[in-house]
Amino acid sequence: MERATLRDVARLAGVSVATASKALNGQPQVRASTRARVEQAASQLNFSPNTLARGLITQRTGTVGLLTSDLEGRFSIPILMGAEDAFGTDRTSVFLCDARGDTIRERHHLSALLSRRVDGLIVVGARPDSRPSLGRDLPVPVIYAYAPSDDPRDLSLVSDNEGGGRLAVDHLIRCGRRRIAHITGDASYGAAQDRARGAQQRLAEEGLEPAGGEVWFGMWSESWGRGATRMLLERCPDVDAVFAGSDEIARGVLDVLHEQRRDVPGDVALVGYDNWNILVANARPPLTTVDMNLEQLGRVAAQRLFAAIGGTLGSGIEKFPGKLITRESTAPLR
């Protein structure tokens, strides 16, 4: 298919390029009948405006880059969706580039994006801890999502992990549980620390300690969930709830609870973290879990970016609350 230009449209409609441009862009100073003729010509020629040419003039491409390092797309896909929703079916498109956690690849994608004149950038880190800033001397606004920038002058939007931990434990307490354990991932992750802190604070408010006496830090894997649960059941056989630091861990916990013939949620209630559908929906029973609300993060990132393109960007770290998704792995104590 050959590409029609505005000139072709104008010629077919019998007007000048300028008039055609105005007609197509909804400028008021053009007669209705003229506009109709131009639109008719445009659709007849299957005209699609060349945004390169337009961008050259307006200094805007209507394009935002989403630079991610999250290999599986687990976190970046929801953020992408949220951002797309916020930009709406408008002129702005979001393009995703995957740096695969590789700094060199990241610089490369960054310069590719910049030379393509994106209007802004959303950076999604690989893990919820702070990541190196892209620098302050970029020609477009940048927002860090999920993983905050290590430079406080940048604007970062992150999930409130402390609040998430609190949410999970609060729910278990409302279910009448008192002997609540927390099995979580790598202690070197800030997110693990934050979730644990929130959990412990809520426990303390009830005058409780974590079951087993301490938080079980380990790894973000099913197999750690299994191992920790075995130890837990030995040390503290009367545990009546487990808050797992991730859905993967929760699946491991669940596995061993079944193996040891504990009923879930009858004997032990279980809460996960992430709301990773494949893990959570298919578990038996389906898992109650904390959703980080990443779509919202993406939506807000888009809004902030949009505002920043005209004006200025804030700075600092903004935290967004998660939400508890209740499924069958938790229930009031009989």
Next chain:
Amino acid sequence: MERATLRDVARLAGVSVATASKALNGQPQVRASTRARVEQAASQLNFSPNTLARGLITQRTGTVGLLTSDLEGRFSIPILMGAEDAFGTDRTSVFLCDARGDTIRERHHLSALLSRRVDGLIVVGARPDSRPSLGRDLPVPVIYAYAPSDDPRDLSLVSDNEGGGRLAVDHLIRCGRRRIAHITGDASYGAAQDRARGAQQRLAEEGLEPAGGEVWFGMWSESWGRGATRMLLERCPDVDAVFAGSDEIARGVLDVLHEQRRDVPGDVALVGYDNWNILVANARPPLTTVDMNLEQLGRVAAQRLFAAIGGTLGSGIEKFPGKLITRESTAPLR
């Protein structure tokens, strides 16, 4: 940061814009010392060429669109990676757009991509069955990956499901298994049919039938894997191997095998499909599975696209073999 243009670079280097352009683009007809001066000026000004302007002239943007409908990114991310690898660190970037299985959104993204003048398009469907063609009158080459186009004049690259089924069963036979069941997903999926056909052909070559007498079609879920396995064990208690149509199903199968105290792989060997890391690596034992080799699909798609931009594109459906990833859920019979 203000943006430097080629004019700024040229002025600083004391040459004309034309010369600066040639120097920066590696054209031979420019003196070495001049080139050095220009390059020095460019880096001093942090110059990044405006690809919009360049694209306007060259009619090439060095950009390829990856239009996906695969919500979770499970299939499109590996394809994206393969494509990026093939294009290398060259001028070409791949941008991913998610249509979320919505036709309207797909048309919208398509026109956004086209008006941004991508050089080509890779379309990744939501499921491995054929999908509607984007049409023949597009101004850029299009390649369908994973899910073929329903128009045979388009070029589609897909995974060889029949071969994959054969691969799985062949491995089980080599492990000395003879009573091999096949539990798989929705019978309305061509992929389910193809995998089953390959499996049955390989069984027939040994004079075998599927354990349980037939292929167990159902749903692509863990819970179907569990249900089918219960029925299977009842109808055919001496089964010594299961080939599952997906890793999700395999996890369900595994669950019930544990529940019924069957040793894996001692009593029953198990093969999954997809090599979805989160499911496969954390299973206990880790699952042998068929990998569809989607990175390769993405690589080849990129190469074909690259070739097509200069010349012409083929048509029809090209099938790519999968590969068996051996883990601990299969072993020779004792």
Next chain:
DNA sequence: TTGTAGGCGTTATCAA
């Protein structure tokens, strides 16, 4: 209400 003309930042074609 419509048209003319200039320019956005490059590259390509000549001529110098």
Next chain:
DNA sequence: TTGATAACGCCTACAA
């Protein structure tokens, strides 16, 4: 080896 100059396709004063 270098430099004017004309595009590329569109938008936007400004003039008609």
